[in-house]
Amino acid sequence: MILTTSPFLLYSDGKGNIFEDTTLLATGRSGWDAVPIDLIDWMELPDGGSLYELPERKAIGIDLKTGDMRLCEKGWAVAAFIPPAHTGFYLAAYESTKQAPTLPLFCYTAAGWFNNKFYVPAIRIEKDIRQESSGYDQQKINIGTEKLLNAYPQNRLVQHLMNNCCQTYHCPAARNFSLGRWECPIPVSPACNANCLGCISFQPQEETITSTQDRLTFKPRAEEIVEFTVPHLETAPFPVVSFGQGCEGEPLLMWETIRDSILEIRKHTTKGSININTNGSNPEAVKVLCETGLNSIRVSTNSVRKNIYEAYYRPNNYSFEALAECIKVVRSFGGWASINYFVFPGMTDSLEEYEALRKFILDTDLNMIQWRNFNIDPDWYLGKIGVTETGECMGVNKLLQNIRNEFPHLKFGYFNPPIERIKGNFELDFAN
């Protein structure tokens, strides 16, 4: 449903209570600027979404009477965390006070109130239902956890996945593993060769933010990996097993263990897809993994511009060019290649980034873009990478349309597709 008028701005009383300000219309943020949001860009806040109050930040709205932008003085600004499978078009627009604390590593999408409902400028970009909040039954997850812990008492990785990832961090992938379905996570690396500002598994002591989970502390053995992944590939619907998770460093630093695991897995089963989520730092290692049987790769990036990438990833011993090389290697073996593209309104949809993205897609023969919301404090991010001016922007919705029109073969989504979508009908229906 296209709205007939913009939603009202939201504010909080700082005690967790949220109100609409009927004198102000909600705006969005693009880079450092507050901007009006087109009516067509709004959708109801999807199930599984949540709202945040942003301390020491005053929301920017459009005055209904004057049409001018002004601050809401009634309370703190409010933002939405939109659930997986949805991509946000604009960030929450606010002005920070000097006392404003750095926000934790979540995404801060704009939000508004209309007809007794919360609205966000976003789109459902992925039809796969693997992380629908309504699909998680905690009782069944607890039973599945118990079953796996009893089935693999000596397996350190299963212990980690069930006790930490599933039961503590509530990782959607680990919960799906406990339910014996879809994508199963395989964290393997306690170390990383990058130093991402917004790393979710490791934050330096001196930083004011904390990582959302602790990094793996041991190096799994190939036999520990094979022990639970073969049964998962054999029995789960639309099975995918994925190296490279949020609770570890860079999996390619463990490429020998991954090589040995894939070799052994494929001796026992040909089912499903074996995927790696990576920072794309080592094309030679990726070549070995493809020769061994890797089916797909997802390379993470905040930008396809070298200077913006390296300012955020701060790579130790590799350069931005390695990312494209890794993708080309996988494509040369007929494998599936995606980028895990951290969408930041005002950066991702800038004309400079758009031109770089068009070139990257053509250069790499990429199969898919996973348009992921960037989980980071906007002021902190732009400040840290030294961006004071983002240049002309077209809007994330327009960017999606342009890329879709120019590259009709390129798939859009949010998750690593199973082999049934890679080799078969990409539009297959998951619900049935």
Ligand code: SF4
């Ligand atoms: S590549 Fe991943 S693990 Fe390494 S620093 Fe970046 S976010 Fe952290």
